[in-house]
Amino acid sequence: MEVKNLTCIGCPMGCFLTVSIEDDRIGVEGNTCPRGADYAKKEVTNPTRIVTSSVRVNGADIARVSVKTASDIPKGKIFDCMKEISAAQMDAPVSIGDVVIENCAGTGVAVIATKNVPCKK
Amino acid sequence: MKQHDIVVIGGGPAGLAAAISAKKAGVSDILILERDSTLGGILNQCIHNGFGLHTFKEELTGPEYAARFIKEAQDMEIPYRLGAMVLSITPEKVITYMSKSEGLVQISAKAVILAMGCRERPRGALNIPGFRPAGIYSAGTAQRLMNIDGYSVGKEVVILGSGDIGLIMARRMTLEGAKVKVVAELMPYSGGLKRNIVQCLNDYGIPLLLSHTVVGIDGKDRLTGVTIAQVDANRQPIPGTEIHYDCDTLLLSCGLIPENELTREIGVEMNRVTSGPNVDDKLQTGVPGVFACGNVLHVHDLVDYVSSEAALAGANAAAFVQNEKTAEKTHKVVIKAENGVRYTVPQTIDVENMSDSVTVRFRVADIYQNRSVCVYYDGKKVSSRKKRVLAPGEMEQVVLKKNSFADYPALSEIVICTEEA
Numbered sequence: 061m062e063v064k065n066l067t068c069i070g071c072p073m074g075c076f077l078t079v080s081i082e083d084d085r086i087g088v089e090g091n092t093c094p095r096g097a098d099y100a101k102k103e104v105t106n107p108t109r110i111v112t113s114s115v116r117v118n119g120a121d122i123a124r125v126s127v128k129t130a131s132d133i134p135k136g137k138i139f140d141c142m143k144e145i146s147a148a149q150m151d152a153p154v155s156i157g158d159v160v161i162e163n164c165a166g167t168g169v170a171v172i173a174t175k176n177v178p179c180k181k
Numbered sequence: 182m183k184q185h186d187i188v189v190i191g192g193g194p195a196g197l198a199a200a201i202s203a204k205k206a207g208v209s210d211i212l213i214l215e216r217d218s219t220l221g222g223i224l225n226q227c228i229h230n231g232f233g234l235h236t237f238k239e240e241l242t243g244p245e246y247a248a249r250f251i252k253e254a255q256d257m258e259i260p261y262r263l264g265a266m267v268l269s270i271t272p273e274k275v276i277t278y279m280s281k282s283e284g285l286v287q288i289s290a291k292a293v294i295l296a297m298g299c300r301e302r303p304r305g306a307l308n309i310p311g312f313r314p315a316g317i318y319s320a321g322t323a324q325r326l327m328n329i330d331g332y333s334v335g336k337e338v339v340i341l342g343s344g345d346i347g348l349i350m351a352r353r354m355t356l357e358g359a360k361v362k363v364v365a366e367l368m369p370y371s372g373g374l375k376r377n378i379v380q381c382l383n384d385y386g387i388p389l390l391l392s393h394t395v396v397g398i399d400g401k402d403r404l405t406g407v408t409i410a411q412v413d414a415n416r417q418p419i420p421g422t423e424i425h426y427d428c429d430t431l432l433l434s435c436g437l438i439p440e441n442e443l444t445r446e447i448g449v450e451m452n453r454v455t456s457g458p459n460v461d462d463k464l465q466t467g468v469p470g471v472f473a474c475g476n477v478l479h480v481h482d483l484v485d486y487v488s489s490e491a492a493l494a495g496a497n498a499a500a501f502v503q504n505e506k507t508a509e510k511t512h513k514v515v516i517k518a519e520n521g522v523r524y525t526v527p528q529t530i531d532v533e534n535m536s537d538s539v540t541v542r543f544r545v546a547d548i549y550q551n552r553s554v555c556v557y558y559d560g561k562k563v564s565s566r567k568k569r570v571l572a573p574g575e576m577e578q579v580v581l582k583k584n585s586f587a588d589y590p591a592l593s594e595i596v597i598c599t600e601e602a
Contacts (some may be wrong), residue, residue, distance in 0.1 A: 067379050073570045074375040092569075109380065112229045112242055113356060114328050121218070123331030126228035126244050135384070142356050156248055174228065175244035 066103055070095040079104050108132035113145045115160055117177050120152035126174045127160050133167045140165035152179045186210040186502045187495075188276055188290035190267050190443065193222020194484050195475025195491040196296035197250040200259050202495030203294070208502050212288070213254070213261035214278055220254070220261060221247030222298055224484065226325045229349050231376070235485035246484060270443050272468055292470045292498040295444055295458070296491060299437040299476035301346075307435055309341075311398025314405075320346040320434040324353070333357060335430025339407050340364040341395050343371035343378070345482070347434025352381035354430075361385070362426050365393040365409050367416055367435075370548050372574040374482065395431070396423060407431055437480045447471060454524040455479040461513065462530040462539045463497040464490065472498045479526050479542070482576055486542070514592050521545050521552070521599035523573075530595065532586045541597065542578045545571045549599060554579060557596040558589050567602045 061082040068075040068091060079100045080087040088100040102108075110132050114124035127148075133141060141164045148160050154177040161171040186208045189196045192215030200211050219225060224232070227243030234240060237249070254261070265280040274290045301319040316335060318326070324346065326332040338359050340347045343366040351361045364382060369392050371378055382389055390409065396418050397408030411422035439457045449458045449466040457478040458466040465472050474494035475487045512533040516525045525543045549571040556564045556579055563585060571577060579597060586592060 067375065067383065069376040069379045071375075071570075074378075109384070110230050110240070111356070113353075114228055114331070116331060122329050124327075124329060126242060126328060128228075128230060128242055138356070146357075156245055174242040175225070176248055 064104055066100055068096045068099050070099055107135040109135050109138060111138055111141050111145070111171075112174070113142060115145060116149040117154060118149060118151045119180055120154075120177045121180050122177065125150055125154050125177045127171050128174050129164060129167075130170045130172050133164070133169050137165050137167050141167065141171070145171060150177075152177050182275070182287055182289050184289045184291070185212045186290070187212075187292045187294060187498050188274075188288065189213045189294045189296055189495075190270070190276075191215065191222065191296035191298060191475075191477070192217070192220040192261055192263075193296065193298050193475065194224055194247065194250065194487050195298065195477070195494075196222070196294070197247075197254050198488040198491035199294045199296055199472075199474055199495035199498070200261075201250065201253050201257060202492035203499040204257050204259055204495075206496045206499035206503075208499040211259050212290075213259065214265045214267055214276070215261060215263050216266040218263055220251045220263070223321070226321070226328045227349075228328050229353070232484050235483065236488055243484075250488070267443060270447050270471075272448055274470060290470075291502045292472065294491075294494055294498050295466075295471065295473040295477050296475050296494075297440045297443065297477045299439045299480055301433070302436040302438055304433060307341075307433065309395050309398060312401055314398070314400040314403050316400070316404030316429050317398070317431045317433070320344070320350045320432045323430075323432050324350055327353065327357065333359075335359060335428075337362065337428040338430045338432060339395075339409070339426050339428045340432045340434060342366060342434035342436070343373050343389060343391075344434040344436065345373045345377050347432060348373045348377040348381040350432055350434070351387050352385060355385045355387070359430070361387050362428060363388050363390055363409065365390045365395065367392070367394045367412060370572070370574075372436075374574065394418065397425075398431070404429055404431055437476065439477045439480065441477060444473070444477070452524065452528060454518075455526065457526075459528040460526065462527050462535050463501075464494040464527065465497065465501070470498075470501055472501075479524070482574065486576065490542075512592075514595055516541060516595045516597060518543060519596050519598040521547065521549060521571075522554075522597050525597055530581065532583070532589075532592060535583050537584075538580050538582045540578050540580050542576055543597060544573055544576055545599060546573065548572050551602045552599045553602045555596075555598055555600050556581070557594075557598070558586070558592055559594055560596075565600070571599065 064079045066077040078089045088097040112128040117125040158173040224243035224247035232246040267278045323334045396410045399406040410418040472494040474491040
């Protein structure tokens, strides 16, 4: 049996959760509401995060345009995604939602711009 | 001298929401003065997500949240000046600003909305001993250098202070390839949101040392290391607990201070706890027609609350302009913060002329569990709400309804406090 300790992020309480995993059975202790159990189960089976970063933008007044993954990606893929994001660049003008990378690190999730960047004045 | 109905000082989230709300309330002669080269304020560099859950029911990044308000202001054709630095505001509401394109300009306003935001507590205010090498930044400065100007700020990092900006920067620098060795926090608890501690520190195995501070700085030209020590209950370093970390960068995330130089010059009464002006339930300062909202009034955790507060200030400024005669009868009552409640905003309420309900926001002094937030009218308890947890890093609120004052025609004092549940 595997045991993991987590802090719940559902509310400011921040319950200290103890999750025990045995085959398909996941037991959660320490939560004081159902949200804690749901959070713990997701975190130990399929933790995901939205990754936000920035990429170089050419021909603009600012050096970087902010970007994010269009939806959450597996937590284990964060650094693979960052590798591709670090190598990417865009040309001004950029609009919010413009696609920077179509399928980032094989996750099937796109990386999109989160800032409107006009051309250099 | 050109006169405007409403001049808004600052084009960040507070200024934008205030201007939009004032325009919706029917005032069209509005001018926003912004010192930066773009609207949106600090949101432009807050590229992480988590903004707008309350306002838009979705998680946006800072620039996306700002863009929605910028677009609304532009669609409504609200005039704004960029690169316009306000130098002074007089009690008569004469505003002097300077800009590259216009030079020195004086305008007057029927109403002024203060929305200048806040700034970070600098190293000089922290009493950190040692040399002053390069490589020591406030967390927000590093955030700007990285996210807008595109500089890599450092490779080996120590962070002092566990405010949200420090936590966000711990993750940000890690993602960009830096090694964040430790986050030290003077207090026995973090002032940051739980979510940020989990997703910015725990996710990347970055340790958080509570009740620790920086006691030594090494390096003359560039930082080469810092020494961290544990502190006692009086926040004094404990000899023998020092740990040395080699690093080239120290980020400071040690609190935000409302930027109120202009406000003080107007001569309004200031609040020692919030470092912002005292305001009434209309978010009006002691000078009639001067309103305040957002982080210049008190530092917020969530931009959503800034937007709603600013919308209220904007609507009230519009009402002030449209209805210049003052109310015939007023009944101002002071709201006192006691027993674990550090402050309230607003600090006074006009129970005669208030709207149907007024939201009073406050912060508590410590982490409390199973404690009640209570409201007293002239010593009589009128409401009590049990909270499982209260923390200084999470702003709280109570809503006071106008009809609750019906039985208190001679009310002189409202107290908001915490009590053992």
